Amino acid sequence: MPLWVSALVATLIVQTVSSFASTAVPLLGPPLMARAGLPPESIGLVSAITSAGICWCLACGGPMLGHHGPVRTLQIGLACTAAGLFALSQPLGLLGLLGALAIGFGVAPNTPAGSQILIRTAPPRHRTLIFSIKQAGVPLGGALAGLVVAPLMLAQGLPAALGIIIAVTLLTILVVQIFRRRLDKDRGEGQPGWARALLSPAVLASSVRSLRSHPSLPLLTALGASFSVVQSCLMAFTATYVVARHGASLAEAGLIVAVMQGASMLGRVAMGWVADRTGNALRHLAFQAVISALAVGLLAATGNQEPWMLYGCAALVGITAIGWNGVHIAELARVAPPQLVSDVTSAASLFGFVGSVFGPLVFTLLVSWSGSYGLAFAVVAAQQACFGLVALAYLRR
Template sequence: MKLSLWASALVATLTVQTVSSFASFAIPLLGPPLMARAGLAPESIGLVSATTSLGICWCLASGGPMLSRYGPVRTLQIGLACMALGLFALSQPLGLLGLLGALAIGFGTGHNTPAGSQILARTAPPRHRTLIFSIKQAGVPLGGALAGLVVAPLALAHGLSATLWTVLGIVLLTVLLVQPFRRSLDGDRDPARQGWGRALLSPAALLRSVRVLRTHPSLPLLTALGASFSVLQACLMAFTATYVVTSHGVSLAEAGRIVAVMQVASMLARIALGWLADRMGHALRHLVIQAVISAAAVCLLVAMADQGGWVLYACAALAGASAIGWNGVHMAELARLAPLSLVGEVTSAAGLFGFVGSVCGPLAFALVVTLSGSYELAFLIMAAQLAVFGLVSAAIFRPEQDGSER
């Protein structure tokens, strides 16, 4: 049966999003053995996570001309190839080569936001747009959950290098799986577009990213709120496994299951919140409230983690649903507010600022742990910044800023 255009777009983007997330989440899950092989402290995985986020920032700031030149599906395939190259580098003893690999993984991952948004903004039925974007973004926690269930047992059974090679093979297979979608979804590409290679090293691309956020008055606040969410989300994704292993003595396999529960809860929350947002509107107001709830959920996770058992799993699920379940509504609102011709650029620009938070968050977290020896304090500080930003946003919020009333 032939899929409709929007269904084809959703299948292609969800597939790539899920596999990219699976590969990205495999790295922090393998943090303890990766750092042990390099002779570094466990919290040093924050440097790898920050380098990956730096690669995403690079892509979001400079990758627009590549998207225009090759089209969204081909750009997604190029991104997957970059991830495979990065995984190959990480399969070697960690050092400068490993950090370059993390940069390549980030650059490859960064294409998912602008390319996926461009496809869905052009094909999704308006009355279901937020839900469709949320389903696509649910690929992030779905990939994370699969990584949590598969990666740790695979590493324990076959070793670190074999696990990285397996993930690499899955990424390359996905490049082939999405090829049939290219004919129907890459029709708006500009093969004559030149200079995309030079743009990757152009400082002017960053200035364009800032200017494009002026196209709607709601975009700056929405972008800043997303960046604050990203700080906390990045720390949860980078350090949860290492935290429960080093501070609470759980096994690597159980840490993977805890991360999987967190990601499944996030996946379900993204879809549910997308459905709710399509019916109730007020997306920006919703995100402000969710910021405070997310901070409280992370504080509860830290306070109750030593209870272990179902309490730890329940707290992880709550933190995942709130602090990682925001992205679909946020991305759909960005795409809805942006002029159709600038959807890719607006989501890239907002994502760029978000991933700046993803770089700074893990680095600040690792610094706090190094200075204080406390993962709990680091988590509380990251949760507090989101709560404060949410309360400040609520104080300056005006009804006319809510995209639902535009």
């Protein structure tokens, strides 16, 4: 098997399972919040804390990646995700919030570790497409969660559903072990201080400074942050939105999320192919930001019309608003100096996940204040349209 195929298979498996496990949490939002005696929109707090865990790992986890190598770091991430899900399987409280933090910390290594593996192995001519296929694991895992999690919970109950998801996550650690010797052999010298670095402000500052290594990195980072705000709100609230606004059942809400994620999976691969053909990923992302803002606005404007319109809007949002990540990460890795690929992708993703923290929080406040999911979606879409238009104006100059 060619090295790049091994790299793609390993990273795609981990990305898919990690996405499956993390997407299960907002899909189980209504019963989780009901068990805690909280309103349904409080799932936004769990999503925000999960994003905070991602930010923590991206900000200070570089030495951990350098010490263990990318595959071992991915395995550590899966173990953290399983531990976080176990904490959430207990009655929601402080333990549950710590579990959300652990899930975020476990999801985070997928971006820098995967980029480090693929930039070293992917053929340059098809690099964006290969990165996009890997990133298609995010919506693939989300679609699987949308199809499986709600029926599983209805049949077996909430604790059993979470237990099965934990078992799948732990099994993946063993599956990925077969790739470790081949893909981790160039991990370099160990960094015994990696655990202390998780609480080091200096490590965070060094990671952020890496974004000055290329002129296009600040604009790429800003676009990624804007997309992340939209994506995090869609992931956190779509299921709750269709239950509260359209009266859908939990199973139907899961199916709508599955359609959105399935469309996103196809969209990521298609967008990667288009970006490779056009040769200008940054301009491509700016146009996609404007189009995705229109798609989110259309989803929010959909009333109680025929059900197919809701499914159609979910698919359109999946292709445009969630189908961006592969192109973005591939372009970050392309313009970054080879020795800074993991640092640049971590730092840019950090700013993105800062948006993922504040996006659901602001969305929750807007819904609580106005009682309108439509207004909250409109605000989210407007900020993305502004970023896309500013980027296009900058590129034209």
